[in-house]
Amino acid sequence: MRDTLVLNASFEPLSTVTLNRAVVLVLQDKAVVEQAHPELRMRGAAVDIPAPRVIRLCQYVRVPFRRRAPWSRRGVLVRDRHRCAYCGRRATTVDHVVPRSQGGQDTWLNTVASCAEDNHRKANRTPVEAGMPLLREPFEPTPADAMLLALAQDDFAALPDWLVLDAA
Numbered sequence: 001m002r003d004t005l006v007l008n009a010s011f012e013p014l015s016t017v018t019l020n021r022a023v024v025l026v027l028q029d030k031a032v033v034e035q036a037h038p039e040l041r042m043r044g045a046a047v048d049i050p051a052p053r054v055i056r057l058c059q060y061v062r063v064p065f066r067r068r069a070p071w072s073r074r075g076v077l078v079r080d081r082h083r084c085a086y087c088g089r090r091a092t093t094v095d096h097v098v099p100r101s102q103g104g105q106d107t108w109l110n111t112v113a114s115c116a117e118d119n120h121r122k123a124n125r126t127p128v129e130a131g132m133p134l135l136r137e138p139f140e141p142t143p144a145d146a147m148l149l150a151l152a153q154d155d156f157a158a159l160p161d162w163l164v165l166d167a168a
């Protein structure tokens with residue numbers, strides 16, 4: 001669920017992000033809340049803020065006019081939030097869905113985050129051949145998505161566990 005609109009420092013709309021990612025950007029002082037949900041608050045051990053509906057980045061970012069975000073291993077791990085596409089545990093490697101030995105390429109749609117164990121187990125097989133279905137389909141992030149992922153990558157994996165959404 002992408003609930004929060006992100007504005008550039010210049011107030012131009014950039015993209016939408018999940019509520020959790022929006023809160024991370026605010027807590028990391030990378031964005032400020034411009035408009036909050038009237039009845040929702042994000043509460044945690046050390047934080048209690050209104051759930052942001054619109055946030056604005058503190059620093060102006062230039063979004064490249066490329067139509068596609070460049071592929072990188074690190075980008076795949078960040079896109080998949082370091083979660084293994086096969087078992088959901090922490091991922092540290094990138095797996096080619098169609099293996100390179102079968103012509104699979106380094107593209108957003110052919111690569112997923114994977115734990116080392118599953119990457120080793122799947123080896124040079126497709127998910128069907130290995131009997132290892134993908135928990136979710138890989139997708140191609142837009143350049144604005146890639147930029148926002150990079151901005152909020154530090155510790156959002158830890159956040160959703162302790163941060164709960166409360167209706168006030």
Ligand SMILES: [Zn+2]
Pocket residue numbers: 084085086087088089114115116117118119
């Ligand atoms: Zn795994």
